[in-house]
Amino acid sequence: MSESNCIFCKIVRKEIPTEIVYEDENFLAFLDINPRSPGHTQVIPKQHYRWVWQVPNAGEYFEVVKKIALAQQKAFGQKSVWSRITGEEIEHAHIWIFPAPSTDDKGNPSAEGLPLSENAPSLVKSDLAHNAEKIRAALS
Numbered sequence: 185m186s187e188s189n190c191i192f193c194k195i196v197r198k199e200i201p202t203e204i205v206y207e208d209e210n211f212l213a214f215l216d217i218n219p220r221s222p223g224h225t226q227v228i229p230k231q232h233y234r235w236v237w238q239v240p241n242a243g244e245y246f247e248v249v250k251k252i253a254l255a256q257q258k259a260f261g262q263k264s265v266w267s268r269i270t271g272e273e274i275e276h277a278h279i280w281i282f283p284a285p286s287t288d289d290k291g292n293p294s295a296e297g298l299p300l301s302e303n304a305p306s307l308v309k310s311d312l313a314h315n316a317e318k319i320r321a322a323l324s
Contacts, residue, residue, distance in 0.1 A: 187232040192276035196230045203316035211248045223256045224282035233277040253281050255322035
């Protein structure tokens with residue numbers, strides 16, 4: 185896939201609107217439009233790489249992922265934040281990070297990961313802006 189057709193490259197170029205939670209010179213973090221849980225974030229390099237393993241400054245990349253995960257813990261009151269690196273769905277390096285979809289009474293992730301607790305923020309897409317603001321505030 186060429187950079188001109190890559191949906192994540194279009195997001196980097198601001199051709200597609202999204203809820204950005206973090207941006208620096210090399211990386212962009214934005215909310216997933218089909219979240220696994222409130223605050224589900226995609227962290228991508230701004231330069232097009234097919235795989236996470238091709239990103240030359242991988243240490244810096246994972247520091248950004250860590251920063252967002254810690255903000256998610258704070259913003260959503262979750263002890264557990266999950267991550268996923270696969271890359272088959274979009275041909276641009278990306279790391280998913282999202283608060284655990286379900287926890288037990290002690291805040292530990294449940295085996296099945298479903299459903300959300302009753303007091304968890306909604307997964308309604310209209311809540312994306314609110315959830316993005318919560319993460320941005322937790323980064324401050």
